[in-house]
Amino acid sequence: MEKTQPWWKTAVVYQIYPRSFQDSNGDGIGDIPGIISRLDYLQFLGIQAIWLCPVYQSPNTDNGYDISNYEAVLSDFGTMKDMEELIRLAQQKGIRIIMDLVLNHTSNQHHWFVEAQKSKENPYRDYYVWADPTNNHAPNQLGSIFGGSAWKYDQTTNQYYLHLFSEQQPDLNWENQEMRTKIYQMINFWIQKGVGGFRLDVIDLIGKKPLKMITGNGPKLHDYLKEMNRSVFAEKDLMTVGEAGSATVEDAKKYSGPDRNELSMVFQFEHLAIDQQVDKEKWDLAPLNLEKLKQVFVKWQVELAGSGWNSLFWNNHDQPRIVSRWGNDKQYRVVSAKMLAILLHMMQGTPYIYQGEEIGMTNRPITDISEADDIETINMYQQRLNEGYSKQAILASINAKGRDNARTPMQWNDELNAGFTTGKPWLAVNQNYQVINIAAELANENSIFYTYQKLIKLRKSNPILSQGNFKPIEDTKTEVFAYYRQLENTKWLVVCNFSDQINEFNLTDEVEKVIISDYSDLSLAGMGKNISLQLRPYEAFVVAVKA
Ligand code: TEU
Ligand code: CA
Numbered sequence: 001m002e003k004t005q006p007w008w009k010t011a012v013v014y015q016i017y018p019r020s021f022q023d024s025n026g027d028g029i030g031d032i033p034g035i036i037s038r039l040d041y042l043q044f045l046g047i048q049a050i051w052l053c054p055v056y057q058s059p060n061t062d063n064g065y066d067i068s069n070y071e072a073v074l075s076d077f078g079t080m081k082d083m084e085e086l087i088r089l090a091q092q093k094g095i096r097i098i099m100d101l102v103l104n105h106t107s108n109q110h111h112w113f114v115e116a117q118k119s120k121e122n123p124y125r126d127y128y129v130w131a132d133p134t135n136n137h138a139p140n141q142l143g144s145i146f147g148g149s150a151w152k153y154d155q156t157t158n159q160y161y162l163h164l165f166s167e168q169q170p171d172l173n174w175e176n177q178e179m180r181t182k183i184y185q186m187i188n189f190w191i192q193k194g195v196g197g198f199r200l201d202v203i204d205l206i207g208k209k210p211l212k213m214i215t216g217n218g219p220k221l222h223d224y225l226k227e228m229n230r231s232v233f234a235e236k237d238l239m240t241v242g243e244a245g246s247a248t249v250e251d252a253k254k255y256s257g258p259d260r261n262e263l264s265m266v267f268q269f270e271h272l273a274i275d276q277q278v279d280k281e282k283w284d285l286a287p288l289n290l291e292k293l294k295q296v297f298v299k300w301q302v303e304l305a306g307s308g309w310n311s312l313f314w315n316n317h318d319q320p321r322i323v324s325r326w327g328n329d330k331q332y333r334v335v336s337a338k339m340l341a342i343l344l345h346m347m348q349g350t351p352y353i354y355q356g357e358e359i360g361m362t363n364r365p366i367t368d369i370s371e372a373d374d375i376e377t378i379n380m381y382q383q384r385l386n387e388g389y390s391k392q393a394i395l396a397s398i399n400a401k402g403r404d405n406a407r408t409p410m411q412w413n414d415e416l417n418a419g420f421t422t423g424k425p426w427l428a429v430n431q432n433y434q435v436i437n438i439a440a441e442l443a444n445e446n447s448i449f450y451t452y453q454k455l456i457k458l459r460k461s462n463p464i465l466s467q468g469n470f471k472p473i474e475d476t477k478t479e480v481f482a483y484y485r486q487l488e489n490t491k492w493l494v495v496c497n498f499s500d501q502i503n504e505f506n507l508t509d510e511v512e513k514v515i516i517s518d519y520s521d522l523s524l525a526g527m528g529k530n531i532s533l534q535l536r537p538y539e540a541f542v543v544a545v546k547a
Pocket of ligand 1: 062065066102145165201202243245282317318376403
């Protein structure tokens, strides 16, 4: 057993999308004072850190992922004083603030880009990626993740600039040492404020070689991360998590290996790519293949153990809500949400809870594109209309995978606008807030909330979860996902029925104690050795067994 583990190996992180969390001044937009007013709730849930999505100055073409000033707070969210207050008050409650760093690109309104656009000789020109036209066209066929070309023509200097996201998000040129040094100074500005760490947006892209059509995992990516670590993270008790959409297990070992001196962990998305058609886009839907899901989870658990560190998540501000996506948000919403939580939180890694996941908030379907806010969705709608897709097919894709699903306001209670705002919410509240809300969850001892609260407590007080090994149980029904965790002579069996049907599971262990279950009537009585259990819809339980 490791004596001293870094705090983030036994912690659970809560992700807040500030626009949608809690409004405090009636303008319909969530803000930092609103978050401060909910710190008691978060402390009661038991989380140890908050990943705060961007609150920096931004024109909001990508809701804050287009930063125009990294060292100023957008007035929608409040002031720098509010931010300092949040860090201080959270600290008092044992909660660290993890800031979201968007280092692959800035807003086109950032003064570096405003300068760079002026002339080829401008001192900031090389902070960005410029290229000459090829036969009067874009330098090459590189595409933007938000649709269209990744190159935008700039009349003033007859060159194109690179934007892997929207045209308003010009890519920074990480080959420029001076630019990198300015970024490190900015990171230090936030470290001096007392933050607990950072989430690094699309960090796998900063090594890009666009003229060679290389975007993710470029040749110098890990050199930059080592330089960043040396310059700002080293010797400090910070947690850093890199968003690495393209990462394989081998990549994750490079990012998060204990002696790599790069990052604490990464967000990889292999498990969340299973319900899309191979080599297509997330909008090209495919049914969830449970065998594949099990293989992916088992691979990451077994192969990264000891040589890196996993993040564990179902949701974030870019993903549809998991209870609608792979659970059952109708008849079995509560028990399927609990099953998904137990399945994920019993694994090795740092779990992340996205705001509202802890009460089983669901997707919010739209019937017309005018109800959408997200630039990625709006661009795709137009692009696919032009490509001849029917509106119905496009809306089906949006309702399954659109990012607005995760961005509807937090549902605090059954009052007007779910208690999120006294004004007009910037994005419509999901009308099921009358039933699905925090107040109702807190009043019900069998709610999803209390399952999450218990899972957080279990991780904090049982080293088996942060240090125990992971061993899958192979010979089960496809729908049954079962595995062991073991640390010395403590052994836990995790069994999850990932289905709305009854499925059997052959119990071969001697059960000693029920740790947690999503049916409140599970008892030891029926769990004799070598019996076949009939697992109820979405039944999940964890039991201590004889090692
Ligand atoms: O997301 C990376 C990214 O590729 C997103 O487009 C996301 O993976 C995709 O929408 C899922 O289908 C990060 C941020 O999380 C996202 O909110 C930003 O829009 C994006 O980078 C640009 O900063
Ligand atoms: Ca507000």
